Amino acid sequence: MSDTNTMIGRRSIYRVRVGYVDTDQAQVVHHSTYFRWLEQARVELLREGGLEYRSWEAATRLGLPLVDASIRYVQPCRFDDIVIVETHIGALARTALRFDSTMTIEGRNGTIVTQAQIRLACVHLETGPRRVPEEVLRACGGDDYASHLVRHAQTRLTLSSS
Amino acid sequence: MSDTNTMIGRRSIYRVRVGYVDTDQAQVVHHSTYFRWLEQARVELLREGGLEYRSWEAATRLGLPLVDASIRYVQPCRFDDIVIVETHIGALARTALRFDSTMTIEGRNGTIVTQAQIRLACVHLETGPRRVPEEVLRACGGDDYASHLVRHAQTRLTLSSS
Amino acid sequence: MSDTNTMIGRRSIYRVRVGYVDTDQAQVVHHSTYFRWLEQARVELLREGGLEYRSWEAATRLGLPLVDASIRYVQPCRFDDIVIVETHIGALARTALRFDSTMTIEGRNGTIVTQAQIRLACVHLETGPRRVPEEVLRACGGDDYASHLVRHAQTRLTLSSS
Amino acid sequence: MSDTNTMIGRRSIYRVRVGYVDTDQAQVVHHSTYFRWLEQARVELLREGGLEYRSWEAATRLGLPLVDASIRYVQPCRFDDIVIVETHIGALARTALRFDSTMTIEGRNGTIVTQAQIRLACVHLETGPRRVPEEVLRACGGDDYASHLVRHAQTRLTLSSS
Numbered sequence: 253m254s255d256t257n258t259m260i261g262r263r264s265i266y267r268v269r270v271g272y273v274d275t276d277q278a279q280v281v282h283h284s285t286y287f288r289w290l291e292q293a294r295v296e297l298l299r300e301g302g303l304e305y306r307s308w309e310a311a312t313r314l315g316l317p318l319v320d321a322s323i324r325y326v327q328p329c330r331f332d333d334i335v336i337v338e339t340h341i342g343a344l345a346r347t348a349l350r351f352d353s354t355m356t357i358e359g360r361n362g363t364i365v366t367q368a369q370i371r372l373a374c375v376h377l378e379t380g381p382r383r384v385p386e387e388v389l390r391a392c393g394g395d396d397y398a399s400h401l402v403r404h405a406q407t408r409l410t411l412s413s414s
Numbered sequence: 415m416s417d418t419n420t421m422i423g424r425r426s427i428y429r430v431r432v433g434y435v436d437t438d439q440a441q442v443v444h445h446s447t448y449f450r451w452l453e454q455a456r457v458e459l460l461r462e463g464g465l466e467y468r469s470w471e472a473a474t475r476l477g478l479p480l481v482d483a484s485i486r487y488v489q490p491c492r493f494d495d496i497v498i499v500e501t502h503i504g505a506l507a508r509t510a511l512r513f514d515s516t517m518t519i520e521g522r523n524g525t526i527v528t529q530a531q532i533r534l535a536c537v538h539l540e541t542g543p544r545r546v547p548e549e550v551l552r553a554c555g556g557d558d559y560a561s562h563l564v565r566h567a568q569t570r571l572t573l574s575s576s
Numbered sequence: 577m578s579d580t581n582t583m584i585g586r587r588s589i590y591r592v593r594v595g596y597v598d599t600d601q602a603q604v605v606h607h608s609t610y611f612r613w614l615e616q617a618r619v620e621l622l623r624e625g626g627l628e629y630r631s632w633e634a635a636t637r638l639g640l641p642l643v644d645a646s647i648r649y650v651q652p653c654r655f656d657d658i659v660i661v662e663t664h665i666g667a668l669a670r671t672a673l674r675f676d677s678t679m680t681i682e683g684r685n686g687t688i689v690t691q692a693q694i695r696l697a698c699v700h701l702e703t704g705p706r707r708v709p710e711e712v713l714r715a716c717g718g719d720d721y722a723s724h725l726v727r728h729a730q731t732r733l734t735l736s737s738s
Numbered sequence: 739m740s741d742t743n744t745m746i747g748r749r750s751i752y753r754v755r756v757g758y759v760d761t762d763q764a765q766v767v768h769h770s771t772y773f774r775w776l777e778q779a780r781v782e783l784l785r786e787g788g789l790e791y792r793s794w795e796a797a798t799r800l801g802l803p804l805v806d807a808s809i810r811y812v813q814p815c816r817f818d819d820i821v822i823v824e825t826h827i828g829a830l831a832r833t834a835l836r837f838d839s840t841m842t843i844e845g846r847n848g849t850i851v852t853q854a855q856i857r858l859a860c861v862h863l864e865t866g867p868r869r870v871p872e873e874v875l876r877a878c879g880g881d882d883y884a885s886h887l888v889r890h891a892q893t894r895l896t897l898s899s900s
Contacts, residue, residue, distance in 0.1 A: 271777060271778050272602075272777055272781070273773075275600050276596055276600065277596065277655055283479075284449035287449070288446060291446075292757050304818070305758075305818070306816075306817055317440065317487065318487045319487060320484070321485050322482070322483070324482045325481060325483075330792075332791070377441070435762060438758055438762065439762070446759060449597075450595060453596055457595070468654075468655055494619070494628070604803070607803075607804045607807070608771075608773035608774060608777075611770035612770060641764065641811065641814070642769045643810070645807075645809050646806070646895075647807050649803065649805060701764060
């Protein structure tokens with residue numbers, strides 16, 4: 253990832269135990285499962301920043317759908333592993349947020365399993381695109397979030413050649 | 415997508431009806447669901463190219479796990495929509511294959527819903543990385559697959575700024 | 577199943593190809609996956625009976641949530657099998673509907689894979705329980721649905737001892 | 739449930755936070771999701787009883803597939819709820835195990851959300867049915883498991899009429 257040095261706000265850690273249902277017949281975690289964990293990691297990062305997504309969505313009728321996602325699968329995870337999803341805000345703009353996550357497995361000395369960049373925009377659930385509201389920017393970037401604002405929260409995960 | 419002009423072999427069409435289970439409380443298809451459809455689209459492209467993944471995997475103990483994936487979410491899909499996943503090989507190398515897909519909704523005049531590039535490598539399910547075998551290259555690239563081979567099947571989905 | 581003789585209205589057939597994502601590391605379809613297929617089979621039975629669930633839900637704000645479900649797993653399904661879900665209405669009441677399904681695999685001479693009984697009630701999505709409306713009873717039971725109405729649509733799948 | 743009084747061995751508690759992906763467009767948890775949680779609750783009950791399912795499966799090539807399942811949906815769960823899955827062994831036989839679970843939501847005074855009975859048998863992953871081995875019976879029933887053995891671990895969840 254070209255920009256692991258960029259980190260805005262706090263780093264959030266979400267731990268999850270791999271279930272049997274998360275595996276496929278290749279005996280590893282199915283590639284779609286990581287998106288479940290990445291999503292929950294974002295919910296927890298926002299909660300730690302003071303924003304409970306459930307009540308915010310209900311009160312504002314706003315949402316944060318994905319604009320794009322890039323993910324690199326480095327090593328497989330297996331049933332019963334404990335996956336550690338470390339997430340931080342990689343870019344913060346008035347039009348989009350980028351969450352950068354690195355997944356490792358507990359007890360494996362930090363060997364990277366998966367890396368992802370996921371970019372979200374803000375929409376009103378009935379009427380369409382909105383700017384990202386201040387309470388979300390603050391939950392992501394801290395009280396001095398304005399100092400971190402960029403014009404575009406581009407996805408920059410460099411997917412190296414194999 | 416910067417390289418929609420690159421198309422190797424045939425174009426494959428996979429149609430799927432959106433189920434209730436595929437939606438989330440934002441009333442749209444959950445972003446992880448697209449990976450289910452993209453996977454089935456790859457299975458069907460290979461079948462059309464003469465490779466039945468099930469029997470190939472059983473006979474060779476080889477597999478084609480994901481190396482990386484980039485996806486752009488342009489428009490939402492909804493329950494009961496019929497999604498058309500159009501897939502072609504975007505790059506073909508001895509070490510990796512890249513499947514490029516564009517999803518549209520039936521009856522919507524081709525408005526793009528999602529675009530994805532997914533890169534797969536070859537592994538032996540017990541012993542690790544392998545070169546992509548000829549039967550897979552042929553299923554993807556046709557009988558003249560060798561004329562399409564590149565050195566690296568890089569993922570090049572340009573994720574534009576929001 | 578104690579009452580396979582009871583069949584109200586038409587028999588509906590839903591065919592689905594098993595995806596890789598549907599399997600788990602025991603190399604068979606995960607037990608939760610069957611509920612995805614059973615749901616889609618109900619949507620198709622209703623459609624064949626003249627009720628498009630999507631537009632009905634949007635127009636009425638009613639829904640048909642599950643009250644209970646019983647499922648018997650007889651034989652496993654595997655990746656790339658074509659599963660045939662045969663569904664009929666087993667019981668029809670003003671308070672609940674029971675869908676009875678039998679799953680077989682194409683090309684296996686009708687060997688039963690799974691049997692399920694699923695009971696649904698009607699709710700208004702904001703305000704709670706409702707009687708099952710006539711358009712739903714008609715879609716399930718045909719124009720003479722009233723002749724099939726029972727007082728209670730009980731689930732009666734006898735789960736035999738092993 | 740007709741036999742909530744029957745409890746063999748310890749009671750196990752598994753807590754899980756409802757994710758956004760677990761919901762559907764009716765704004766509640768999709769009915770198939772409960773099977774994910776019930777499965778993990780069984781894995782944890784076995785772990786607490788001294789059996790790590792992952793290493794046991796790898797060492798013995800045995801598995802515990804579902805024979806049948808009955809589930810009653812009483813109240814919906816919603817995004818961000820913390821679900822408490824309380825599981826105990828309801829019946830223990832040499833041919834099958836029955837796990838009985840009751841789900842409630844944290845902070846709701848124990849109002850029951852869902853009840854389930856799930857019966858598992860033992861198979862060798864390559865060769866077919868086996869008796870349930872002693873290490874599994876002990877993990878479920880404790881050191882005096884033999885005193886709890888019945889001839890058939892029947893599923894007895896009485897699915898009441900609506």
